Amino acid sequence: MLKTIAVRRSQGTQYIADLRGAVPAGFRGKPLIADTACADSCQACLSICPSHAIELAPLRIDLGRCVLCGDCEPACPSGKLSFSNDVKLASTRREGLVVTAARAHIDPVQVSAALHQRFGRSLKLRSVSAGGCNGCEMELNATGNVNFDLGRYGIDIVASPRHADGLVLTGPITRNMAQALDICWDAIPEPKLVIAMGACAISGGVFADSDALDRSFLEKVTPSLYLPGCPTHPLTFISGILDLLGIAG
Amino acid sequence: MSLTIPKPSPCALFSGQALQPLPLNDFAALCLQRLQQGERLLSLFGRAATPADAGDWVLTAVFLPPEGALYVVRGQARRGEHYPSLSASHPAAQIHERELWEQTGVVPEGHPWLKPVRFEGERQQHMADYPFFTVRGNEVHEVGVGPIHASVIEPGHFRFMCHGERVIHLEIQLGYQHRGAQALLLRRPAWSLTPIIESIAGDSAVAYAWAHCQAMEALSGRPVSADTAQSRAVGLEMERIAMHVATLNGLATDIAYLQAAATYGRLRTAIINASQRVCGNRFGRGWLRPGWARSLPTELRDDLRKTLQGFARDIHEVNGLMRSARSVKARFVGTGVLSPQAALDMGLAGVVARASGVALDLRKRLPGAYEHAPIATVTAPTGDCWARMDLRMREIDASVTWLLEALARAPGEQAAARAPAAPEGENAALAARTLCVSLVEGTRGPVLQAIETSDSGGLLHHQVQDPSLANWFGLALAVRDNGISDFPICNKSFDLSYCGNDL
Numbered sequence A: 001m002l003k004t005i006a007v008r009r010s011q012g013t014q015y016i017a018d019l020r021g022a023v024p025a026g027f028r029g030k031p032l033i034a035d036t037a038c039a040d041s042c043q044a045c046l047s048i049c050p051s052h053a054i055e056l057a058p059l060r061i062d063l064g065r066c067v068l069c070g071d072c073e074p075a076c077p078s079g080k081l082s083f084s085n086d087v088k089l090a091s092t093r094r095e096g097l098v099v100t101a102a103r104a105h106i107d108p109v110q111v112s113a114a115l116h117q118r119f120g121r122s123l124k125l126r127s128v129s130a131g132g133c134n135g136c137e138m139e140l141n142a143t144g145n146v147n148f149d150l151g152r153y154g155i156d157i158v159a160s161p162r163h164a165d166g167l168v169l170t171g172p173i174t175r176n177m178a179q180a181l182d183i184c185w186d187a188i189p190e191p192k193l194v195i196a197m198g199a200c201a202i203s204g205g206v207f208a209d210s211d212a213l214d215r216s217f218l219e220k221v222t223p224s225l226y227l228p229g230c231p232t233h234p235l236t237f238i239s240g241i242l243d244l245l246g247i248a249g
Numbered sequence B: 001m002s003l004t005i006p007k008p009s010p011c012a013l014f015s016g017q018a019l020q021p022l023p024l025n026d027f028a029a030l031c032l033q034r035l036q037q038g039e040r041l042l043s044l045f046g047r048a049a050t051p052a053d054a055g056d057w058v059l060t061a062v063f064l065p066p067e068g069a070l071y072v073v074r075g076q077a078r079r080g081e082h083y084p085s086l087s088a089s090h091p092a093a094q095i096h097e098r099e100l101w102e103q104t105g106v107v108p109e110g111h112p113w114l115k116p117v118r119f120e121g122e123r124q125q126h127m128a129d130y131p132f133f134t135v136r137g138n139e140v141h142e143v144g145v146g147p148i149h150a151s152v153i154e155p156g157h158f159r160f161m162c163h164g165e166r167v168i169h170l171e172i173q174l175g176y177q178h179r180g181a182q183a184l185l186l187r188r189p190a191w192s193l194t195p196i197i198e199s200i201a202g203d204s205a206v207a208y209a210w211a212h213c214q215a216m217e218a219l220s221g222r223p224v225s226a227d228t229a230q231s232r233a234v235g236l237e238m239e240r241i242a243m244h245v246a247t248l249n250g251l252a253t254d255i256a257y258l259q260a261a262a263t264y265g266r267l268r269t270a271i272i273n274a275s276q277r278v279c280g281n282r283f284g285r286g287w288l289r290p291g292w293a294r295s296l297p298t299e300l301r302d303d304l305r306k307t308l309q310g311f312a313r314d315i316h317e318v319n320g321l322m323r324s325a326r327s328v329k330a331r332f333v334g335t336g337v338l339s340p341q342a343a344l345d346m347g348l349a350g351v352v353a354r355a356s357g358v359a360l361d362l363r364k365r366l367p368g369a370y371e372h373a374p375i376a377t378v379t380a381p382t383g384d385c386w387a388r389m390d391l392r393m394r395e396i397d398a399s400v401t402w403l404l405e406a407l408a409r410a411p412g413e414q415a416a417a418r419a420p421a422a423p424e425g426e427n428a429a430l431a432a433r434t435l436c437v438s439l440v441e442g443t444r445g446p447v448l449q450a451i452e453t454s455d456s457g458g459l460l461h462h463q464v465q466d467p468s469l470a471n472w473f474g475l476a477l478a479v480r481d482n483g484i485s486d487f488p489i490c491n492k493s494f495d496l497s498y499c500g501n502d503l
Helices: A002-011 A044-048 A113-119 A135-142 A175-187 A198-203 A234-245 B024-036 B091-104 B181-185 B194-198 B202-219 B226-254 B258-279 B298-324 B326-332 B340-345 B350-354 B385-408 B468-478 B484-494 B498-502
Strands: A031-033 A060-062 A081-083 A098-100 A123-129 A155-157 A166-170 A193-197 A225-227 B011-015 B040-048 B057-064 B071-077 B082-084 B107-109 B140-145 B157-163 B166-173 B434-441 B446-453 B459-465
Touching: A002 B258, A002 B298, A031 A060, A031 A098, A113 A234, A123 A135, A123 A175, A135 A166, A135 A198, A135 A234, A135 B202, A166 A175, A166 A198, A193 A198, A198 A225, A225 A234, B011 B202, B024 B040, B024 B057, B024 B071, B024 B082, B024 B091, B040 B091, B040 B434, B040 B446, B040 B459, B057 B091, B057 B446, B091 B107, B091 B340, B091 B468, B157 B484, B166 B468, B166 B484, B181 B194, B181 B459, B194 B202, B202 B226, B202 B434, B202 B446, B226 B258, B226 B298, B226 B385, B226 B484, B258 B298, B298 B385, B326 B385, B326 B484, B340 B350, B340 B468, B350 B385, B350 B468, B385 B484, B468 B484, B468 B498
Parallel strands: A123 A155, A123 A166, A166 A193, A193 A225, B082 B107
Antiparallel strands: A031 A081, A060 A098, B011 B434, B040 B057, B057 B071, B140 B157, B157 B166, B434 B446, B446 B459
């Protein structure tokens, strides 16, 4: 009993009161593109990028592909690229995830009145890892821990697709998981939504070129929310989903 | 270019005569001889033959003798060629022979259970066609679980053959996570592979990246400084602590001991957030690149030490609570026993083997960066869920002690703030016709990577192997004769990697 009390005391108060305002120290987040000229015919960033996230003329980074590895930063001879600790990377539109020098911010998450009305006070999600490396999976678990405590908003992960309002997809969708993903999606009752978590789910990420993937699921179903990152930081997940559902907090 | 590596080293180079392939039967006979001498088969893999090679495949077997350096045996084979299976007399070879057969079509004659490991290539999407092992009897029934499991976890299928609630046999079917990672590694410039390597098993990013960088550095004759190696070891021990705490969190959750689970949850947060302050990522991504690692200046060392001191105090308290709670003992003691003999026979490695009394830790056996700052090897004799829990607690303590000492030393030469740009042209050259075997003792056990170069110094083959590959069968053995309701705690106490197995 005394040990229990001692552990409880040491625990203190752990929850982050302002999840939208929290800034993770040291996090390598949203890329920043300086408005300077590229060196002549330089393709250094393009060739180092592991996930084809960069296009040139003008330089643009697709956060749906970017794994935030930061390797383009030292590769650039013109010092055009850097990374901030901004975790607000979510968008409701796939095209909204592209940043350029002129367009430094991704499209803000569009609050859906319908989703707010239906799920604003309770959203139950089923997770499917379809080739995830256990990075996004562990971060998704972390959203429910005592620090992030996403459950305070009625947003929880559930065990059965029959209990779920939506599906959180992680991983690039392997051919060997494609069928199980379809079955799980079909088992979730309408109305339902998909959230694409991490660069792998959004675009295939570093595995996009693999012939062991089958991404046809995303041709049938369009995600309601894209959550970039590799893995997606819990604060990216939380701020994105609170914005989508129009939850003040 | 100098290719000398100080011994004892977790990284070995082979070239010239050492790479000459033997005919398949001679290869198998030599492998058998080494196994009979008590050497450990670490890996067995094939790569497609080049025009200069005979046959369709060149085979490599990597052995770790009880003492001395790593050793490789090379063979050549045609597709569909047969050889006498090593597994028939040495079960430790079973998973390696299955993988080799799946990838090359070379058949181990007499293998007791020739099943695809990950249903790759032409077998993709044919997992449902596989005939599971069946147990016959009037009251025997089967329980199938997965690939999608109840919690947020990677996919895999477990097929239990039960009598009542007692598990007679468990067949584990993996491969759902197969992303074709190894093939991808040959399609990009060799010096820019680390972000992909970090994504193969994202919870072991530092161990994977280190094994890869170590191989690239050896093949290019550019050993890193002691300070760079120390920074990597700091990253690796932080990763080990974080992952062991994640397992303890899972074990507490699986027996509904919520207070301990909540405490482990926030303690892991403290460690991974500290890693993020070093390298920008909670999973250690970007901590190291070929030839480079994050520098640890005085203020960062003080920050890490302060974090670890607070962590050490609190984890000691919650571990004490776990160890003394009767409900924890009732669930874990004597549950999921894996005997020391079984662990040895099956070639198991890492935490799982050490919890069954096998004192193998590469940080001691092939110390490399740990040579001048040894870390304690921890073992437990009982091989049950309790042993695997307790071992993790003690490995956390050993890592914290090691880190506090390492971080108390004055920082040495500081690395550049940013990773160097990938070398180009002549600077990017690797030793030609060379095989490098590189090992790092990650959280789960030895992470192996083997890189073979072509005549022109390009990548010919990049083998990646997670310690989970061999260890999954240990889980199948451990649950025999246990209640099926104890499977979750058995599984969590092993805490193996799905994506690391499936690649």
